């Protein structure tokens with residue numbers, strides 16, 4: 001089985017978000033980058049499936065060289081090789097087009113990624129890639145078993161979950177509890193250094209959107225504290241002052 | 246510009262987030278001198294679909310039939326593209342959900358359309374078409390210009406506010422719509438659906454009462470459930486709570502769980518870690534109950550009570566019951 005796992009390189013979940021260059025760029029100062037947490041679940045499950053089936057796992061990132069440490073981490077966790085498309089991705093359509101281009105040349109059985117990136121939270125790349133390759137896509141997937149060429153998937157639907165079986169190839173957007181995040185071990189880190197990381201130039205894509213300015217939300221007002229022994233007055237305030245009841 | 250709005254039904258009833266999408270789409274149509282058409286899938290009475298008119302839509306295309314009852318993003322996207330071609334739609338509005346994102350994405354690839362997900366406000370249209378959307382899980386906003394001929398907007402809850410008193414009495418015309426369905430869209434076999442039918446869905450709820458590790462154990466959830474039922478609220482939880490199986494996974498709110506945007510979010514025994522806040526920062530009003538006055542959640546709250554949840558929850562429940 002040939003597996004492709006697509007990863008994002010995003011600010012850590014605790015990062016303080018501010019902007020520079022007249023609010024057109026993220027201020028990367030002091031921001032630590034990580035593999036997107038959802039992508040990390042996809043990677044973990046991909047590695048498990050590869051180990052079970054004895055296939056190969058390629059990790060793909062569309063982005064610039066500052067992502068290389070995260071790509072090496074994915075290799076240390078268990079990917080066999082990596083591809084980086086050397087571009088600053090403009091939008092989901094651009095990113096999906098690059099992924100689809102790589103996928104068309106390599107005929108993967110399974111393309112895994114996170115349900116969404118935690119920087120732009122779009123959650124549309126898996127669907128775009130699926131359609132570009134004319135294969136089914138599902139998200140958010142919480143459970144994935146492969147038996148021969150058939151996948152059994154449990155995915156979240158509004159207020160519950162649904163289990164379905166469908167044949168490969170597939171594109172899946174993953175979330176917990178599909179697998180536990182994996183931490184690379186010493187041996188993994190050593191072997192990752194010599195695993196191949198191919199850097200390719202992007203294919204050209206029509207510009208669908210142009211990024212504009214960024215803004216921060218208005219600061220929150222002070223929290224009104226209510227003494228514990230007057231808890232009931234809270235309900236009144238919610239009704240008459242906040243007008244939410 | 247002709248606008249097409251994809252809506253979701255829940256047991257034949259238009260979801261609240263979809264009503265917002267209709268209102269949003271109608272406002273875009275009005276701004277640009279076009280008509281707003283709704284596309285609905287699955288069983289529903291015409292009398293329900295006609296309500297789309299109250300929110301500004303002129304027409305509803307209704308694709309019914311056994312095959313379309315079960316949510317299927319592949320088939321819905323195929324049908325949506327056929328509706329876009331029939332209506333010559335230029336803007337497509339979809340409310341944000343797993344299904345909404347999937348339909349938007351697949352339709353965007355078919356139509357070569359720019360797609361922006363997480364839109365929080367009406368677009369700015371004057372020569373160019375600009376949208377504002379939420380990024381970094383609610384920590385910031387971005388404006389984006391959509392340049393493609395056809396534009397797809399996936400709209401977040403509360404992007405427009407429904408004023409019940411300002412709704413029109415006009416009814417939309419409901420037309421049967423029979424898209425060509427491809428076998429390839431129906432290859433998956435659904436073997437099981439687990440849906441808590443009685444529960445209010447978190448993404449739709451106006452009020453959410455949510456519990457964290459401070460609720461101590463799964464068998465101590467009753468006081469929280471009581472408050473939720475007194476307020477007609479949905480229930481949620483923090484990640485460790487669902488990781489520990491105290492509550493079902495679909496209640497998990499936050500960065501790695503569901504993002505919610507209710508009018509009122511009541512957090513009981515949740516510390517307010519940044520990853521949890523990321524899922525609730527779209528809420529209009531946040532109440533925090535925590536025994537630790539230093540709990541970070543208070544910094545993100547509108548109202549706070551420092552105290553023991555097990556003492557405070559029953560008091561709130563009683564007061565809430567007396568409201569009605």
Ligand SMILES: Cc1cc2nc3c(=O)[nH]c(=O)nc-3n(C[C@H](O)[C@H](O)[C@H](O)COP(=O)(O)OP(=O)(O)OC[C@H]3O[C@@H](n4cnc5c(N)ncnc54)[C@H](O)[C@@H]3O)c2cc1C
Pocket residue numbers: 013037456457458459460482483484485486497498499500501502513514515516517518519520521524534535536537540552553554555
């Ligand atoms: C990549 C990543 C993603 C994550 N995603 C999420 C996510 O999506 N959602 C999420 O929730 N978390 C997420 N987390 C975990 C998050 O960092 C916190 O660990 C978690 O939110 C803490 O949950 P909690 O507040 O329920 O528990 P705790 O942090 O243990 O807090 C319990 C709180 O209850 C209070 N308390 C205890 N007893 C009482 C009492 N009797 N009365 C009143 N108050 C009481 C305590 O003072 C404390 O503040 C993520 C973490 C990482 C690293």
